[in-house]
Amino acid sequence: MEDEAFTDINGKSISLDCQSHSSLCSEFIVSVPKVSIGKVMVYTCCVWLLAYAVFFFTENTAVLSSAIFITLVGMMLHIHFVKVDHESLLVIGSLGIQVSSSYASGRETTTFIEMSKIKDIVINEAIYMHQIIYYLCVLLKEPSDPNAVSSVVPLFQSSKPRLNCLVKVYKSCQEIISKC
Amino acid sequence: MVAKSPSPLPERAIYGFVLFLGSQFGFFLFCLWAYIPEEWLHSIGLTYWPQKYWALAVPIYLLVALVITVVLLFGVNMNNTAPLDSVDIITDVYAQGQRTTDCRKGGIPRLKDVSISEVNKMFYLSPKL
Numbered sequence: 001m002e003d004e005a006f007t008d009i010n011g012k013s014i015s016l017d018c019q020s021h022s023s024l025c026s027e028f029i030v031s032v033p034k035v036s037i038g039k040v041m042v043y044t045c046c047v048w049l050l051a052y053a054v055f056f057f058t059e060n061t062a063v064l065s066s067a068i069f070i071t072l073v074g075m076m077l078h079i080h081f082v083k084v085d086h087e088s089l090l091v092i093g094s095l096g097i098q099v100s101s102s103y104a105s106g107r108e109t110t111t112f113i114e115m116s117k118i119k120d121i122v123i124n125e126a127i128y129m130h131q132i133i134y135y136l137c138v139l140l141k142e143p144s145d146p147n148a149v150s151s152v153v154p155l156f157q158s159s160k161p162r163l164n165c166l167v168k169v170y171k172s173c174q175e176i177i178s179k180c
Numbered sequence: 181m182v183a184k185s186p187s188p189l190p191e192r193a194i195y196g197f198v199l200f201l202g203s204q205f206g207f208f209l210f211c212l213w214a215y216i217p218e219e220w221l222h223s224i225g226l227t228y229w230p231q232k233y234w235a236l237a238v239p240i241y242l243l244v245a246l247v248i249t250v251v252l253l254f255g256v257n258m259n260n261t262a263p264l265d266s267v268d269i270i271t272d273v274y275a276q277g278q279r280t281t282d283c284r285k286g287g288i289p290r291l292k293d294v295s296i297s298e299v300n301k302m303f304y305l306s307p308k309l
Contacts, residue, residue, distance in 0.1 A: 120297045123304065126269050127261050135264060139296075149271055154264045167304050174305060 006165040008032075009133050016165050024093035024176060028169045030159045031086040035079065035104060047071050079104040084158035091173050094180035097121075097138065099155055111153075113138060115180065119149060121173045123166050134163045136170060210235075270296055 008014050017029040051067030054060075083104040090098040097118065100110040119141040125134050135154050142150040156166075213221075214235035221229065262268045275293040 120300075122296050122300045124269060124296060126264050128264065129258065137264070139270065148276060149267055152265050152267055152270060157264070170300070170304055174301075 007162055009128075009131070009160045009162060014159055014161055014165070016161065016168065018168065018172060020172070024179065025091065026172050026176060027088060027090045028172070029086050029088040030156055030161055030165070032084055032159050034085070035083060040075070044071055076105075080107060087156050087159050089155055089169065089173075091176050093176045099153070101158060113140070113153070117141065118177070119146075121155075121170065121177060123163070123170050124152075133160065134166055135160065136166050 006014050006016050013033065015031045017031070018026065019029075020026040048067055048071070051063050055063045080103060085102050085104050087101040088099075090100075092098075094115055096112055096114040098110060098112045100108055102108040117140050119139040121136065121138050123134055124137050125132055128135075136156060138153040138155065139149045140151045140153065142148060213229065214232065218232070221227075271293075278292050279290070280292070
């Protein structure tokens with residue numbers, strides 16, 4: 001188990017946990033810092049003060065109740081659908097890889113990709129908004145043409161670690177994939 | 181062709197200065213038309229000229245169009261950028277159809293697109309120097 005000071009592309013600190021279960025199987029978990037209570041309080045106060053200011057000028061109480069409702073529903077949707085707690089990659093040689101991301105509300109989404117469909121796991125650079133980032137991706141191959149790349153599955157999309165973290169994961173993955 | 185370099189030449193300086201004087205004079209005429217009241221223009225005999233509304237509208241239209249163009253250009257570029265999960269980032273039609281066999285032994289290898297797996301191995305798996 002290792003834990004060094006990694007950051008994501010925006011500079012926020014994340015943590016990487018590498019577990020090598022055997023020579024053919026290892027798991028990488030990238031954890032994002034949890035929702036901070038300070039930020040939540042600041043957002044809530046701003047929205048409610050704004051609603052109170054609107055109420056002060058319009059004398060309409062529906063503004064206040066709708067502001068409360070919107071903040072509650074918004075926070076629930078955010079922690080259930082948007083806020084990722086940790087993303088994990090489990091590589092099992094000659095079987096496949098499993099990619100799962102777990103959200104702050106406890107929901108987990110998992111995808112399994114068979115080893116026969118995987119061409120390679122590579123670090124690629126691409127333009128993302130206004131910058132160029134490194135990201136780890138799985139290249140899938142078609143059964144008809146083993147040399148062509150049929151599709152690309154990017155990994156660690158929500159946490160977006162930087163290159164030092166990706167190189168570690170890449171090296172361990174290549175050790176396992178090149179054996180089978 | 182005689183002059184292909186972008187260096188300063190006497191002819192270019194003269195063209196630039198003529199354009200400068202012309203544009204300043206054009207602006208002076210525009211200001212004259214915009215400020216002189218309609219009755220005076222009618223009394224001289226200039227009756228069929230645009231309404232004074234356009235003296236304000238055209239500059240405002242141009243500035244708003246400029247601002248929207250900047251935003252739109254940025255937006256169109258970002259829209260046309262391939263997403264992170266598209267195959268166009270890894271390869272394209274030309275790279276897949278390239279000839280991989282060398283024509284001659286011992287010569288300079290043919291220029292070709294190196295596959296991303298090889299590039300990754302070179303960058304990240306080779307021992308540090």
